Amino acid sequence: MNSAVTDLGKTPSSSIPGAHSFWVQIVAMICLTVVLSLVLPFMKTWPQEWIVPIKGWVTQFFTWLDKEAAIGSLKFKTVTRSISWLLEQPLDWAEYILYRGIKARDLPAMFWIFLPVIGLSVLHTKFGMRRCLMVVATIWAISLADNVLFQFGLFELPHTAMEALGVKKLDALPWIVIVAGAGILGHWIGGWKLALFSAGCIGYLAVMGLWRDSMRTFSIVLVSVPFAVGLGLGLGIWVTRSKRAAAIISPMFDIMQATPHMAYLVPVVVLFGAGQVPAMIATVIFAMPPMARCTILGIQTVSSDVEESGRMSGCTPRQLLWKVTLPSSQRILMLGVNQVVMQTLAMVVIASMVGAQGLGHKLLFSLQQLRLGAAVEQGLAIVLMAVVLDRLTQAYANRAPGELASRETGWKAKKHFWIFLAVAVAAYLLAQFVPLVEKYPRAYTFTLGRNIDFALRAFSKHAYDYINPVRDFITIYMLIPFRDFFLWLPWTTVIGVVGLTAYWLGGIRTTLLTTGLIGFVILITGNWEQGVLTLYLVTSAVILCVLIGVPIGIWASRSDRAARAIMATCDTLQTFPSFIYLIPVIMLLKVGDLSNVIAILAYATVPAVRYTYLGIKRIPDVTIEASIANGTTPFQRLWKVELPIALPEIMLGINQTIMMALAMTAITALIGSSDLGQEIYRALPTADSGRGIMAGLGIAVIGIVADRLIQAWAAERKKQLGIN
């Protein structure tokens, strides 16, 4: 500790205790491993014959699970198929209501029970999260029971009755109802501005002629979100209750959050096949961890006075949880729901790779055919949906506690619901006579696709003359040499340097963890080259992210007006699903390494900006005033006072940038690359689960190693600076 303090005085830019000897050791390690690898080739490249066929084992395991595994006479496959069937039921309902309409013969008897249940629960005066979950569970249970009864030919009355009346099909909700619904919801949560915004955005989906696809995507979101929220809430509560659960589940979440979206698809395809339901399963699993994290955080941050007052009021543990702890952390929980919704949407788009219909599917198709105009519009539709859902859930979360419990009584307390009901009924009836109400007429759709295509063609004709040379120059003279350098690096050097850094930052345990992960997951599985290429793409992008993001963050910290605009842009950019960023990149740069780097850059710069801004803003005013009083120039103040103090915070931002960059590398595989992301992408159609999973885990490992090192550094540095 003593050396740390003196060191802090001498070299403010470096925080590792005994930094001098650290660098000496790093250089020594590099020299040693490079020289050794020149003499002993196996120290440079991991020999082919030493590769452990872990991928094959994983594939075999999944094939075994799918084909042979059984508990007694119950085959595992039966279990997975049953799960699929169970999940299909609510999804069907969402689709019936949102866009498909329901044929009389599909209409089960319980439909008549199902409606009043929803109605009653909405009308109930205190409509809390608990009741929400109960309603969802009830609807689900009913629709299941219903299906079973229907299979046995019971309760056929309603559809016979309907057929007798000559009604063949009940229509889905007219588009106008859904647009109005978005508006009414917006008004209830955030007033007129939000109402117009939501209704406008959702309405525009119809104008673009993407209504059906949008509703397809929305159906999956609508059904996945309650599942992910319920699951996350349950796991989160469990973690706070049981130390053992915490020990198992918390590290699992770490890995899950570092694993890119696409890696989830591979095992799901193997076990559940392709289509909407597997997409939903992958989505739920992927979107659940943030909810669990928010639940844990929410429960842990409830003030002890509130919790104790609940206990002293004589709450049973269950009452304490549902009436005190969870409602008191409502804000954090709602932020969790917000994250779930955003993650769900991002994943639903990507899940189009396993055959989920909807906007993502259309977008993927357009991208593959390089129909960029259409891609832009489909991307816009996804963005609109994302932004609306984000604004709605955020506005809900940011309401003051208790604001939802209206003081008004009677019908006024529920006026939004009644108005919606009136609009729905009126529109539904009107739709039988006026087609415009039911479906947005094709003739009125207004797409810019063709125009965009045309404009792009014109643009490329002229601009590519300028863009191409720049692109080629950067690719040939900067990216390729950089890549070759990474590929040349002996594995011993990489692992040696990581291990040594880990030792200085976090001790022997960190060294064992990081080197062990890299060794077992990337090196001996034969993924080294792809891993290094991933590292190269991410490193290039992150360097650019920092070069661009940090100055923007500094600029924001200098001017409040700039800060407002920049932070608003950051917020909006973060709601876009990662997929979207591919569109402009392909438009401008076509495919190639530079496109990958730029796509990653576009997606991952936000945290670097945000954390730089926050890091500088959080420096106490006194410190700044003191440095001004000491006679610093603005530049000196930035360089000698603000940046060093904000550095730990900025590094945490860079940490997030790395995570997002890694997630994006998997997506950029779509436009061609040869890294781990590409491995996952290739594994998808062949359902080669071992290949896909190990590649996904490889990306996760890079993320976890970077995370551990940066967190350890930032924690140590913050301790030295006395920042909490």
Added chain:
Amino acid sequence: MAVDAQIKCRNIWKIFGADPEAFMQRYNGKPTADDLAQEGYIGAVRDVSFDVHKGEILIIMGLSGSGKSTIIRCITRLNDPTAGAVEYEGRNLLKATPQELIEIRRHKMGMVFQSFGLLPHRTVLSNVAFPLEVQNLDQLEREKRAMEMIELVGLGGRENYFPRELSGGQQQRVGIARSLAVEPDIWFLDEPFSALDPLIRAEMQDEFIRLQQMLKKTIVFITHDFEEATKLADRIGIMKDGQMVQLCTPEEMVLNPADEYVAEFARNAPRDRIVSAAAIMKKSTAKTPPRVSGASVLANTKIGEIAEQVINSEVPTPVTDAAGMLLGHVDRERITKALFGKGDIV
């Protein structure tokens, strides 16, 4: 004097550390401060015993970290003590099952918290009715009872406000109303006024005195403010480093502080409101006290109240008991020393 002990705390220990039970066993249940320090354990409460009398206001005082908050949480079992016994209605609270504990809290105990502990998503009414709600009391009945409590603490008309719409003092009134809603036998208050600014604090103290005159609860009150303690207490217990240093009436504490630590607190005490005439009078030597006629003061009157009379009188003022019998005399010199002297009172 036979007093009814409502709660008897016996040899309570609360130790924080890796394995407190095993640690206690190693030292036969009596580790010293050195033992604790040596093994890296923290003794938040060390071997504390005391009674809480029925209907009294017992104030436990100490600086932060002295264990005063921990001891109140040991009695209410918000924290489980490492060792000891808390006797209430003839049984050991520390042996109560979770179900029994919930029942006791639902009917016998009420507690007020420093930062109020209100539920932010509920109105005043719903907050106050909360302890009744968790007992599954019928909605009409619990809201009726809650309204009574709200009126009692002077918040009538604000029952539909949310906590965030109230000032700190008003929020604590809600906390008080909630803690009284179950009509508890024992009322615990954990630094209830510490989070309020001085003016509001004084107002709330007066409010508290008013309520106690009506309700006559048995009260355990935690504070770090000696003035507050002397203003409200029947008895004061001073804690230091997890131990109860002295437990007695404010007057005794001022007259006979147990050690330097207590004396330090007592030095700044408002003597005029604590010390009574009997404590500073020159005792009468007469075998059979004569009846006094003319100007005199009662023995239990606080000296602040008699100061003017004594100082204006040319002769020593007689002190009598309730029957008017002479007990002693107070003169100018004695009262001046008691009121303004730096050292001893007598």
